[in-house]
Amino acid sequence: MLELTVMKNLMIAKPPTRAILPKTSLPQAPPRNTVGEIPLEFYKDEEHIGYDRAGRKLKKQARKDQLDSFLDRSDDPKDWHKVYDEYNDEYVELTKEEMGMISRIRQGKLPHAEVDPYQPYVDWFDWDGKGHPLSNAPEPKRRFIPSKWEAKKVVKLVRALRKGWIKLDKPKEKPRFYLMWGDDLKVNEKTANGLAYIPAPKAKLPGHEESYNPPVEYIPSEEEINSYQLMYEEDRPKFIPKKFDSLRHVPAYAEFIKEIFERCLDLYLCPRTRKKRLNIDPDSLLPKLPKPKDLQPYPTTCFLEYKGHTGAVSSISADPTGEWLLSGSRDGTVRVWEVQTGRCKKVWDVGGSVFCVAWNPNPALPVVAIAVSNDVVLLDPEVGDEEVQLNIAKLLAVQPSTSEPTENTPLISWKRHDKLRGIQLSHQQNVVRVSWHNKGDYFQTQQQSCFGTSTIKAAKSKPFPQASWPPFMFVATKMHVRVYNLAKQELSKKLITGLQEISSMALHSGGDNLILGSKGAKLCWFDMDLSVKPYKTIKNHKEDINAVAFHKSYPLFASCSDDLSTHVFHGMVYSDLMQNPLIVPLKILHGHQKGVSDIKFHPTQPWLFTAGADSVIKLFCN
Structure with missing residues (x-):
């Protein structure tokens, strides 16, 4: 070295x-x-x-x-x-x-100076008197032709190099050290024949109960000892703790020979198997999702509270401009709020518990629909200019129906509501939900069966006759969602949810994706281009889900529940049909003292309105 x-x-x-x-x-x-x-x-x-x-x-x-x-x-x-x-x-x-x-x-010289590498050469052969060389035999032919055996050897080496039998860059083996008196050679002897060696399980070590002076809680009473006799032999405890004053008072263990014999039988008769466990990193099984901070904006903080209702707020709806908010409560009142300031502009006393409120999505015709008991009331919120008010006045100036509902007459009748200055549509059953068409020309009411109502003609129409509006209608039953083609008057698709009971539904603005909330605290995302079964099922709430909602312009959706929380998600739907939707949990919003009954997104901003059973409406902003 x-x-x-x-x-x-x-x-x-x-x-x-x-x-x-x-x-x-x-x-x-x-x-x-x-x-x-x-x-x-x-x-x-x-x-x-x-x-x-x-x-x-x-x-x-x-x-x-x-x-x-x-x-x-x-x-x-x-x-x-x-x-x-x-x-x-x-x-x-x-x-x-x-x-x-x-x-x-x-310097490139020899180490020792006394060594002379250039000594004169001494020719020990005497050439004097010799006229010929020592051997005058002619050169053999084999010295002038290539060697046949060397050629075969070269071919053999080339073939070995090509097949990888000879490795020129073979790494040097490191010296392996082993214990001189170790017992690892015994394992090698057992596995030399290719047999899998599995070591025997070790005997169970004694615990506190086998002590000569065990704790009091380990010593069984006489009743417990007698109950051991009623058990099956394999269920009985193999050792009953006893207490002795000193170690020299401990007698010989009576079951020693029996336990050793049973262990020998287990080692001799019981086959051994090796359980293969997959060494997988749990993080590798989770999908790689983007960070929530990279998906902003989305609602995170409570910005404003709307207080005024005395009962639980059952439903809310925002107007298409985003300036006004409509809310209905169990106290029998409907209020119009200014979004930016929280000022209550108008209050209607509808005389009954409000199930649902819906604002017309057409900004040129700001009409609100209110579901109260068996009636749906259309009212003017008085938020537009004079021209808009004239259009609403013409719309609401309809003649009342003259016939009473019978088996052969329409199931819906309408009349003027003088107190509220609107139109009252009477149904035969309680109306639990009202939803508008995107154009604002039609709305439908949900009872035990669905009916579509035209606000232009003020006449009832079932969903099957042909119409010029979009031909698909989604109807949620207890466990399924039926998609009807209104142009062909047939059932187009039936979505299999697998949920206990559907509580809410929201449709994506693209029309191909749907989310459902259920009474079993599950949220289902349906990609109708992919399958009739859920694309994703999320169980993030602890109690029943009351409402779900999509944002019209941002890739956001949310769900609310009776567990006092609202979950906000990022839901990106791609135009490429080969790419599945991206779902990322973003934020859990809290703040209500009682369950959250309804949620709605702001039409233009990444804001979220939440209505709670504590009679408070909250606005969450980014």
């Missing part, structure tokens, strides 16, 4: 002191360290480097830093003659002869 150091601007190769033994030098003393030619890596974590001839440990010396080495070179002019012997952990000073040998080796 050679060490290279820079001394006085010269690169000097310093071999170990044991390798330099010139003829002129005296034989050196034997090395102190007796470990032999073993790697010094074995002692890198030890405080010694080996043992001397007396068996004593050789302590490691403190290594000098660069400053100490510089001072030594400045004080001692012969310091550069010293080399470090790592086996003996000491510095050895080279003699003049050894320095001369190193200098000659660096």
Whole structure:
């Protein structure tokens, strides 16, 4: 082993002191360290480097830093003659002869000066009187043609190289060290024939109950001991703890031979199997989703509260401009709020519990529909200019129906509501939900069966006759969603939800995706281009889901529940049919003292309105 150091601007190769033994030098003393030619890596974590001839440990010396080495070179002019012997952990000073040998080796000469590589050649053969060479035989033919056997050998080597039998860049094998008296060779003997060796399970170690002085809670009573006799033999405890005053009072264990015999039977008769466990990182099973901060904006903070109702707020709806908010409550009132300030502009007393309110999505015709008991009331919120008010007045100035509902007459009748100055549409059953068409020309009411109502003609129409409006209508039953094609007057699709009971439904603005909320606290996302079964089922709420909603322009949707929370999600629907929708949970909103009954997104901003059973409406902004 050679060490290279820079001394006085010269690169000097310093071999170990044991390798330099010139003829002129005296034989050196034997090395102190007796470990032999073993790697010094074995002692890198030890405080010694080996043992001397007396068996004593050789302590490691403190290594000098660069400053100490510089001072030594400045004080001692012969310091550069010293080399470090790592086996003996000491510095050895080279003699003049050894320095001369190193200098000659660096110059490409022989180490010893007394050796002459250019001595005159002595020809020991006497050529005098010889007229011919020693052998005058002609050269054989084989010396002038290629060797046939060498060609075969070359072909064999080339074939071995091509097939990978001979590897030119084969890595060097590192020396493997093993315990001289280890028991790992026994395992190799058992697996030498290719048989899988499975070690026997270890015997159960004794616990606190097998102590001669166990705790009081481990000692059973007489009744418990008698109850053990009524158990099956495999269910009985194998050991009944007993308490002794001292260890010398403990008798011999009566069941010792029986337990040893049963263990021997288990080792002899019971086959052993090795259970294969998959070593999978749980994080690798989760889908890689973007971070919520990269998906902003979305509602995060409660910005404003709308207070005024005395009962639970059952339903809310925002106008298409985003300036006004409509709310209905169980206290029998309907209120119109200004979104920016929280000011209550108008209050209607409808005289009954309000089930649902809906604002017409057509901004040119701001009419609100209110579901109260068996009636649907159309009212003017008085939020438009004079031209809009004239259009609403013409719309609401309809003649009342003259016939009473019978088996052969329409199931819906309408009349003027003088108190509220609107139109009252009477149904035969309680109206639980009202929803408008996107154009604002039609709305439908939900009872035990569905009916579509035209606000232009003020006449009832079932969904099956042909019409110029979009031909699909979604009807949610208790466990299924039926999609009707109104142009063909047939059932187009039936979505299989697998839910306990559907409580709410929301349709994406693209028309191909649908979300459902259920009484079993589950949220289902349907991609109708993909399947009639849910694309994703999310169970994030602890109690029943009351409402779900999509945002019209932002990739957001939300759900609210009786567990006082509202969950906001990122739901991106791609135009590429080969790419599935991306669903990412964003935020959990809290703030209501009682369950959240309804939610609605702002038409143009990433804001969310929540209505609670605590009679408070909250606005969450980004």
